[in-house]
Amino acid sequence: MKHITVLKFSLPCILWLAGSAAMAQQHQHGSGTMSSSLPAASPYAGQQAREIKALSAAQTQDLLAGKGMELAKAAELNGYPGPMHTLELAQPLELSAQQKQHTEALLARHKAEARALGEQLVQAERELDAAFAARRIDAATLAGYTQRIGQLQAALRASHLRTHLQQTEFLTSEQVSRYAQLRGYTASADSSPSPSPSPSPSPSHQR
Template sequence: MKTKNAIKLVAAYTLLTWGTATFSQHSSTGHGVGQRQASAASPYAGQQKRDIKSLSETQTEDLLAGKGMELAKAAELNGYPGPMHTLELAQDLALSDLQQQATQALMNRHKTDARRIGAELVEAERLLDQAFSTRQITPAGLTSHTERIAQLQAALRASHLQTHLQQTALLTPQQISRYAELRGYTSGAPTVPSSHKH
């Protein structure tokens, strides 16, 4: 009798344990599915409504306006001033009239060039987007589109960096050092606030 009772108790315990474990498994599995579904939403959600999927409205506007978009950081942060900030700091840098005129002319040429390349880049991205949206994309076409975009991206960055090289040639070593101080690139130097990132 004792043996039979023991067997019954073990069986009951086993059934109880198995049932609890199964319930927990289903509950946690269901919860896990919900979590996976909730986290499956892409950070891209909503961007499918863009005119050009790979460019935000701000990026498009910046390209068309010839803005720096941080493309000249390699120059700016290594001691090669840019024309826009040089003009902003003209008084503190004690620019001569000739330096100001040359810097303004450089800035105007650069903006014209950057806007032209930016417009071409926006159009190239638009064509790539259209090729995908119309299901007309092919492997050869993809290569052609991306190579064109890469060439324009390189040309745009080169334009920004070349402008910094040309601007640096217009300044004295003392002015270049002062520029770095005013822009906050030297330790303990004051930082000049700016709304533009070049």
């Protein structure tokens, strides 16, 4: 009888312990689910320390230096050479002295224009950033800032594309084709596979 009484009191204890363990496990599982569902950090994290939030340090330097920044791709990849690479390839392109002189002058003019526009664009982005940082911007002033930035971006890209147009006028069609080959845009005639030799006629067809 005593043995049976012990079992009667032990069974509720066992059930209570099992239930407590299950609840604890469920709580841990739920906590893990909540922590894993938290959103990932923004890809912008760290960029809040930039001097100009919309521009990286490299982009700022490229604008101030008048670099291409892929703004002339529409021209470059459609058969309109640029002056900088034309000068780099002057020897294989067999540029004449006059062509080289025109190309050097064009590049100098373009670089001066691109640097000036790049400097204005960096300043416009700096002013927009400062207005947001100081909480002194509204819809009207925002429109003015973005309109100015858009105009400068358009002018800068037009400068790069226009330079490619002008450069192409200095070159012959053969030089333009050779430029594309040297830049890797088209297959070189030297690298094209040679035609297979014609099969020798069979003895029955030989005379």
